[in-house]
Amino acid sequence: MNQSDNASVVRRELHGRVLLVTIDHPPVNALSADVRAGLAAAMDAAAGDDQVGAVVIVGHGKNFIAGADIREFGKPPREPFLPEVCRRIESSVKPVVAAIAGAALGGGLEIALSAHYRIALKGAKLGLPEVALGLLPGSGGTQRLPRLVGAKLALDLMLSGRHMGVDAALDAGLIDRVGDSADASAAGLAYANELLASGAPVRPTRDAQGLADRAAAQGAIDEARKTAAKARGLLSLGRIVDAAQAALDLPFEQGMARERELFLECLASPQRAGLVHAFFAERESAKVPEARVAQPRPFASIAVIGGGTMGAGIAVAVLDAGLPVIMIERDDESIARGRQNVEKVYDGLIKKGRLTPERKAEILARYTGSTRYDDIRDVDLVIEAVFEEMGVKKGVFAELDRVCKPGAVIATNTSYLDIDEIANSITRPQDVIGLHFFSPANIMKLLEIVVPAKVAPDVVATAFALAGKLRKVPVRAKVCDGFIGNRILAVYRQSADYMMEDGASPYQIDKALRDFGFAMGPFQVSDLAGGDIGWATRKRRAATRDPNARYVQIADRICERGWFGQKTGRGYYLYPEGSRTGQPDPEVQAIIDAERKRAGVTPRSFTDEEIVRRYMAAMINEGANVVNEGIALRPLDVDVTFVHGYGFPRWRGGPMKYADSVGLDKVLADIREFAKEDALFWKPSPLLEKLVAEGKDFDSLNRAQ
Ligand code: 3H9
Numbered sequence: 193m194n195q196s197d198n199a200s201v202v203r204r205e206l207h208g209r210v211l212l213v214t215i216d217h218p219p220v221n222a223l224s225a226d227v228r229a230g231l232a233a234a235m236d237a238a239a240g241d242d243q244v245g246a247v248v249i250v251g252h253g254k255n256f257i258a259g260a261d262i263r264e265f266g267k268p269p270r271e272p273f274l275p276e277v278c279r280r281i282e283s284s285v286k287p288v289v290a291a292i293a294g295a296a297l298g299g300g301l302e303i304a305l306s307a308h309y310r311i312a313l314k315g316a317k318l319g320l321p322e323v324a325l326g327l328l329p330g331s332g333g334t335q336r337l338p339r340l341v342g343a344k345l346a347l348d349l350m351l352s353g354r355h356m357g358v359d360a361a362l363d364a365g366l367i368d369r370v371g372d373s374a375d376a377s378a379a380g381l382a383y384a385n386e387l388l389a390s391g392a393p394v395r396p397t398r399d400a401q402g403l404a405d406r407a408a409a410q411g412a413i414d415e416a417r418k419t420a421a422k423a424r425g426l427l428s429l430g431r432i433v434d435a436a437q438a439a440l441d442l443p444f445e446q447g448m449a450r451e452r453e454l455f456l457e458c459l460a461s462p463q464r465a466g467l468v469h470a471f472f473a474e475r476e477s478a479k480v481p482e483a484r485v486a487q488p489r490p491f492a493s494i495a496v497i498g499g500g501t502m503g504a505g506i507a508v509a510v511l512d513a514g515l516p517v518i519m520i521e522r523d524d525e526s527i528a529r530g531r532q533n534v535e536k537v538y539d540g541l542i543k544k545g546r547l548t549p550e551r552k553a554e555i556l557a558r559y560t561g562s563t564r565y566d567d568i569r570d571v572d573l574v575i576e577a578v579f580e581e582m583g584v585k586k587g588v589f590a591e592l593d594r595v596c597k598p599g600a601v602i603a604t605n606t607s608y609l610d611i612d613e614i615a616n617s618i619t620r621p622q623d624v625i626g627l628h629f630f631s632p633a634n635i636m637k638l639l640e641i642v643v644p645a646k647v648a649p650d651v652v653a654t655a656f657a658l659a660g661k662l663r664k665v666p667v668r669a670k671v672c673d674g675f676i677g678n679r680i681l682a683v684y685r686q687s688a689d690y691m692m693e694d695g696a697s698p699y700q701i702d703k704a705l706r707d708f709g710f711a712m713g714p715f716q717v718s719d720l721a722g723g724d725i726g727w728a729t730r731k732r733r734a735a736t737r738d739p740n741a742r743y744v745q746i747a748d749r750i751c752e753r754g755w756f757g758q759k760t761g762r763g764y765y766l767y768p769e770g771s772r773t774g775q776p777d778p779e780v781q782a783i784i785d786a787e788r789k790r791a792g793v794t795p796r797s798f799t800d801e802e803i804v805r806r807y808m809a810a811m812i813n814e815g816a817n818v819v820n821e822g823i824a825l826r827p828l829d830v831d832v833t834f835v836h837g838y839g840f841p842r843w844r845g846g847p848m849k850y851a852d853s854v855g856l857d858k859v860l861a862d863i864r865e866f867a868k869e870d871a872l873f874w875k876p877s878p879l880l881e882k883l884v885a886e887g888k889d890f891d892s893l894n895r896a897q
Contacts, residue, residue: 202230203252204237209245210384211238212377220258221251223277223299225270227261231303232272235280245388247284248380249307250291251300256316256376259298262325265459265468274299274331275448278306282332282396287387291371291380292316297355302331305340308395310367311383312358313376318366321353325471326428326464326843330455334435335447339400341366343436344412346402350432351416365402398444409440425709426843428458462853466845469891470835473828473846476894478660480668480825482643482652489601489654491661495520495568496575497588499530499561502605503577505633507559508537512634513662516558518568527561534559537634565591573658575627577605585609586617593618601654603627607678608729611644611671621646625655628675630837638837639664640675665836670823677833679823680814680847686873687810688714689744693788695795696803698764699776704800705807709841714807715764717839718747719757719774727751741872746787750780809862809874812851816877819848819893827890852889860884 201217201224213234215221223231231249238244251257260274281288281303290296290304292312297319304310304318312318320329320337328334329350338346341364349356361367371379403409413436420429431454438450458464496507497520507517511534519534521527538555541547560567568574574596576588585604592602602624604614615624626642639662641655652668659666669675674682688701692715702713718726726747737743750763757763758772765774788795815830824830831846844850851859860880867874883889 201226202234204234206243207381208385209243209388210381211241211244211247212381213238213247213249214252214377215249215257216252218253220255220295221253221300222258222261222263223274223303224261224264228272228274228277231277232280235277235284238284238286244286246286246384247288248291248377248384249281249288249303250376250380251293253294255294255300256290256292256296257300257303258295259300259321260330262468262471265325266465274302275452278302278331281306282308282398284308285394287384287392287394289380289384289387291376291383292318292367293376295355298322298329298333299331302329302333302336305333305336305397306331308397309369309383309387309392311369311371311379312361312367313371313374313379314358316358316361317355318358318361319353319355320350321355323351323353323426323428323432324467326426326461326467327458328428328432328435328451328455330451330459332448332451334432334451334454335439335444336397336400337366338409338436338439339402340397342402342405342412343409343440344415347412347416347433347436350436351419351429403440406440413437413440425463425841427461427463431458463843465853466841466843466849469828469845469849470831470842473832473849473894474665474836476826477665477667477829477832478656480652480656482649483656486649486653488657489572489599489650491515491573491601491654491658493518493571494573494575495571496577497592498576498578499526499533500577500579501533502629502631502633503575504530504533504537505631505635506575506577506605506629507534508634509629509662509664511555511558514558515661516560518560518562518571520562520565520568523563527563531559531561537632565595569595569597571596571600573601573603573654575603575605577629580606580609582609582613585614589614589618589624593620596623599623601625601651603655605629608674610673611642612646615644615646622648623651625651626669626671626675627655627658628669628677630677636837637663637665638677638833639666640669640677640833640837641666642669642671642675644671665832667829667833668825669829669833670821672818672821672823676818676824676830677837680811680818680830680834681838683814684807684810685714686744687806689746690742690870690873691798691803691806692746692784693744693791693793694798695788695793696798697776697781697784700798700800701803701807704803707800708804709844711839716774719763719765719767721757722759723747723751723756723763727756738872742870744787744791746784749783749787755780805862806866808847808850808854809859809866811847812859813863813874813877813880815847815851816879816883816890819890820877820879826894828894848890852891856880856889857884 203214205212217227238247288307289309290307296304320333322329358370373379417433420433435451435454438447494510495518496503499519499521510517519530521530538552611626615621625647628640630636630638639659656666698715702715705713755762758767761767766777818824827848831848834840835842835846863874863876
């Protein structure tokens with residue numbers, strides 16, 4: 193009975209008395225309708241064939257199964273549904289073994305949970321990450337996992353979405369064995385033959401006794417409910433806890449029915465759509481034209497110029513990726529400071545118990561500091577992170593031009609400056625690129641890869657490969673003032689200043705935006721980053737500012753008092769005794785009142801809803817301009833930038849995805865309405881107007897690529 197089903201995505205081969213069922217559906221064996229049908233057919237075939245004594249389910253290639261096919265969500269469902277496939281596996285009268293290599297995630301783990309025995313190879317990772325997609329495990333995971341490993345661990349896995357390694361899985365009873373073979377099929381077949389030889393019975397997980405201690409289970413559920421309530425906004429967290437409660441309270445089949453209801457509710461929610469968009473967008477953003485046509489250059493050794501906060505953070509990111517770093521600084525004192533900045537990060541981890549001093553020493557063995565540019569003549573890639581001033585940068589680049597070997601990639605971490613100008617100031621502009629890290633650079637996922645006009649395609653490909661190595665989420669941007677993120681930020685930040693002068697308090701604005709889902713409001717961000725940075729930029733640009741543009745001076749009045757935010761103990765907020773959570777400041781309110789008077793503004797009240805509408809309209813409109821001008825390749829690149837660099841709520845997908853969900857016609861109508869007050873600021877983006885006229889959304893541009 194060696195045969196295949198459904199376009200060969202599920203193969204069946206009889207090995208003695210064991211039916212080997214292989215899922216072969218690249219890239220990750222996701223459970224598409226064909227795979228589900230193939231699995232169901234395989235279970236039917238096994239049931240009807242006397243020669244078969246046991247079944248092994250295995251994934252072809254690196255992974256077992258990465259879960260439901262995420263691309264099918266939101267499309268008309270096709271039978272057989274996954275819970276039914278799982279039911280057929282579990283109710284087999286012949287023992288079923290799941291032989292796991294690589295990822296057994298989501299529906300993939302649910303298939304494994306439906307099998308009677310589980311063996312996993314070293315390096316396998318098991319988990320129920322549905323929560324990251326706004327879902328809950330919908331094929332019995334919420335009912336079987338608590339029965340198998342207890343409510344506490346099951347809820348931890350389902351609420352965090354984290355992956356578990358084989359040793360922990362074995363300890364927890366999630367798997368029965370760790371296979372020592374490198375081949376999952378061989379390990380599975382050997383295990384199944386052993387089970388047959390010993391006459392091992394079928395062992396449905398639904399009958400497991402992990403919930404027998406009801407009081408302990410209820411305690412874990414109550415704890416989990418508290419945790420879920422803390423995470424603002426995410427629907428699926430609460431629903432996961434509801435499903436676990438059903439596992440405890442209801443007979444198995446009724447629990448399954450309750451899980452299905454809750455799953456379908458999550459599936460239909462806009463949060464699921466936003467999170468799935470984010471999942472694909474952050475993978476698409478790495479697909480850029482240059483990476484398709486050019487091979488990356490080597491980057492085995494890296495130099496960082498400048499050991500300030502940014503340079504040190506970049507050095508840590510590089511060290512964490514296992515690469516060596518040489519840091520160049522002006523003098524011995526600065527070298528010591530740079531090293532201190534790097535060590536501080538690792539010492540923090542040691543304090544939290546997340547790193548051992550021995551490991552720190554191993555990591556730092558790859559780190560050197562030097563004052564001599566000549567010491568970096570052999571490195572493959574240099575990242576400049578010195579003071580944000582064109583003259584200073586050009587000076588560094590002249591040195592790099594002198595010492596770097598031919599073909600070395602020379603990157604700047606500038607966040608605003610014209611990288612074309614920097615590139616053109618040396619003899620090898622083809623090797624120059626922008627790598628805009630976000631602070632703290634070892635933590636923030638976003639990396640804007642800024643592509644100047646003369647850069648060689650293989651340098652761009654190198655930057656994307658480096659981002660992969662550093663586990664960053666890369667976004668391709670073209671050169672403009674602020675690139676994608678900071679350019680858009682400058683505009684919506686201004687909309688917040690206008691609202692503040694027109695009558696909303698900074699505290700109301702921050703709160704309205706936090707309630708929308710942002711990690712922080714704009715005034716909190718300003719206090720955290722330091723008001724002096726924006727102030728310096730404003731002063732620099734004063735001469736070139738459009739005299740007809742509205743300019744709110746409140747921030748300047750606050751900075752003139754030396755109130756730069758958290759580091760000075762006050763900014764928009766008061767931070768008594770170094771506290772990091774600010775309190776509203778009546779003196780700031782007085783400054784705002786005075787400025788309103790000076791500007792001749794009669795304050796009016798704002799609802800939170802209007803605050804969000806204006807802020808988002810400004811963000812979306814500038815996002816559309818950035819796409820229209822080719823600064824961002826696609827709307828999804830704007831989304832990825834904001835989710836990973838600007839605290840935008842991931843479950844809303846990003847600003848452009850959010851705009852699609854609101855309706856572009858509504859956003860445009862808002863902008864036109866606001867333009868009646870200030871036509872210079874609220875100028876509709878030509879792209880937004882075009883899409884509305886054509887009845888299209890931003891996502892149509894993502895799909896067109
Ligand atoms: C679920 O299971 C619901 C059930 O409980 C209930 C159902 C009723 N589907 O990440 P990579 C694609 S929800 C479709 O770059 P890696 C991915 O887009 C699901 N496609 O590789 C990419 O495509 P492309 C729960 C998928 O080696 C390619 O595969 N499961 C899926 O760095 C390679 O992906 C999850 O949430 C999928 N499920 O990491 C797991 N997964 O080449 C999600 C991936 O066109 N997946 N693709 O860009 C992952 O975490 C990682 O992909 C994995 C591999 C760790 C598996």
